[in-house]
Amino acid sequence: MAAEQRKLLEQLMGADQLMGTGAPSRNAQLSITDPKVCRSYLVGTCPHDLFTNTKQDLGPCPKVHSEGLKTEYETASAAEKAKWGFDFDYMRDMQKYIEDCDRRIDSAQRRLEKTPDEIRQTNNLLKQISDYTKTINGGLLEISVLGETGSVAQAYNELHKIRTAKHQKETCERELKNLQDTSGPSGHQKLQVCDVCGAYLSRLDNDRRLADHFFGKMHMGYSDMRKTYKKLSEELKGRPPPVRHHDDEDSGWGGRSGGGRGPRYGGGGGYKKRGGRW
Incomplete structure (x- = not known):
């Protein structure tokens, strides 16, 4: 819902107004390669839009979500997309949040151990x-x-x-x-940890409560993110990221991109993958 409302506001007011005051004319003329543009939004779904009004709400994305630039990216040729390399930024952004989630899962699991x-x-x-x-x-x-x-x-x-x-x-x-x-601290409740989103589940829950969880916004968000990350990492396997110029340093490999700071990665799409939670 938040993403749809943002798109409507952007159409009515312009992306520069949504980013706040300061330099409206400058924001209105952002190019698709500008580091202030959210590249995760251009390529797919920004993680900040996945978990609104959930326990994992990330708040608003600090970068620009421009419907016009997203359309420009979607209609660009494969050669242009390969030159920009935004899919690498998107994958790095997802990796950051997946690894954060995996750490929460491991921590929650340890709390249930004997x-x-x-x-x-x-x-x-x-x-x-x-x-x-x-x-x-x-x-x-x-x-x-x-x-x-x-x-x-x-x-x-x-x-x-x-x-x-x-x-x-x-x-x-x-x-x-x-x-x-x-x-265990919660043995009497017969709890277990969801290995997709990290939420606690009770083995005593009925089918309806379990369905509410598995089709809930937070679980579906992490499930979609993991599937997208796996698919994209397979597509980019063996393909090196493009060389970024000095003016792209702010959003280059190892810098900030797509609304979040992710770990560094090397050439060939060599991302670290945590155990089978796809």
Whole structure:
């Protein structure tokens, strides 16, 4: 909605008015290669437009969103687009926000992990269950041998040991299940972390609540961004970014571009990719 409202205002007032006061005539004459122009907006969707009115709202983009320049870019030839290299800026911009999201996901996941004491208790219970299982299996084999030799009294004694071991094993299994259900800061809530947007999800949520999440603005925004980033990185693989002149230094490789500051990247579209969250 915010993006549509911005387009309408731009048509009515001009992009320079939306950027504020200072140099309206200068902003009105921006060229497509001007570093003040949002290149993510030209190529695709500016990240600032994806998450408005969500927990990850990035606020307004500090760069110019010009519908006229976007149309100019869309109608430009493939050779011109390759010369400008704005798709590299767009990919770098998306990479910045994807990596920020991945860090939040990793941090949220760590908060759900067991404490050292809970890990120790779990390991102890697993060992006890294993020992009781061995005792039971060994006892059953012993009873079989004693039965063949007619040692009835000894067989009954072994059977009593087996029953005791089975009872203790069942007790440990109940304790282990209870520990697994309640361990971690949010175990009683049975939370898990969405590996696309980093939001907490409850395993107890019904289908409607899960659908509200997966079709919500924040989840869809990160999902679309990840898919676009993957597709663009495959298209640019092996293609070096264009050489930028000195007057493009403000928005060159390693500088600011597209409304955000991203990590440096080398030639050939060699972007770092975080684990399979596409």
